[in-house]
Amino acid sequence: MKIVIIGAGVAGAILARRLALLPGVELHCLEKVGANDHSEAGTGLNVGPNAIKALRLLDAELAAQVENASLPWARWDIALTDGTSLMSLPLAQVADNPGIRIRWSELYRVLRQGAGAAIHYDCTLESVERDAVDGRRTRVRYVQDGQRKTIDGIDLLIGADGRYSAVRRTFAGAPEPRHIGVAILRVLVPDTSAGLIDDYGQWFNGCHRLLAFRVPPAHVYIAATHPVEPGAPVRDEWKTEAAVRATYQPAHRPPSAQVQWLLDALCANLDDAHWARMQEAPIRYAEPDAGVLYVGDSAHAMAPTLGQGATQAVEDACAAALIIEGAAAAGQWDVRQWLAQIVRAREWRMRFVMSLSVRATDTMLDGCDPVQGTRWKTEAPFLSDLSCLFRDVALGHETPQNA
């Protein structure tokens, strides 16, 4: 059995570690960047309690390594930029365990280290296609160390190559993005806040929101949102220091000490800030007739509002690993059956996660009222949805009958 994973990001690295251990499997994980190149992972991530729960179930050792490189995400506080508190939620109320706060580059480092020699770095993908001899299998061509290489007769090809997945584009066309109507500015800054910023907090000035949390070692991740017409570009005039201060500073009262520090830190690091527009892509998990699986962002790029992008990449990888390992242990090596089981486990879950992430974006849309928009997030229906989000990890053995 030949398995090839394209991409050693969050989902790819977890799968590479697990599937390399399967008896009778020849596994290759091809990653385009170098072993120590984390240049595309320059921010902080809050990874949901559900990812940690899933990873602990799959691989307690790897989960412990990830947790050791992070801080716990245990609270969610929302306030106005003048400091007026709107919500203060201990995650223990809606989750079985804390989530984590971690530097993205650290998450990559730990997960890639965990997969060891299964990952081949510096691989430039040249083509992905159906195998010329057997159309139910695939073939990959790539260049590594100046050498052209081909892997053919691939029984299972896993597209773990992120939001702009070449694998998905090849077999299903580039997914049409849907813009949510919010632009987001993100930066990782040294922590000079002297304890002002720690666990996950959000501060609203009208529909403009600041978000921040501390990550080890000694940094603070800051994200700021700005409504934008769906499909319209991010405007240059929003990016100046004067515009940033005017956007997030309360009009008639001084900012809270936390917000003052965040604004100063944000403005001191504007040159390193990364702007993007929130968007999502339609869910697609598999091409069963070609033996292709998509995981993480390649299967479902989503709105970042509830911190579920990397979180769901972890859940996907844990589900796929558990399903494949369980089937292999039972002597069942039919890739189509594996794919069917993974799709059954994951599709309904992703529909729920993506729709909740978009609903929770309401407070950041043009003209919204953050006070009202936060109030419904403190009420029972939303807390019950959060509890499903953080507790009901869907790993293949608990798919509801009616899903």
Ligand SMILES: Cc1cc2nc3c(=O)[nH]c(=O)nc-3n(C[C@H](O)[C@H](O)[C@H](O)COP(=O)(O)OP(=O)(O)OC[C@H]3O[C@@H](n4cnc5c(N)ncnc54)[C@H](O)[C@@H]3O)c2cc1C
């Ligand atoms: C600024 C920012 C902040 C974010 N904050 C959060 C957050 O707080 N919480 C959260 O849960 N999520 C967050 N996300 C989303 C999260 O980072 C992604 O959802 C997550 O990384 C997806 O994991 P993945 O494994 O699908 O893909 P990725 O982690 O993107 O990995 C894809 C891998 O494939 C490799 N690759 C791509 N193309 C090829 C190719 N052709 N050949 C070989 N390799 C290839 C890439 O180099 C990469 O290593 C954030 C994203 C951004 C951009």
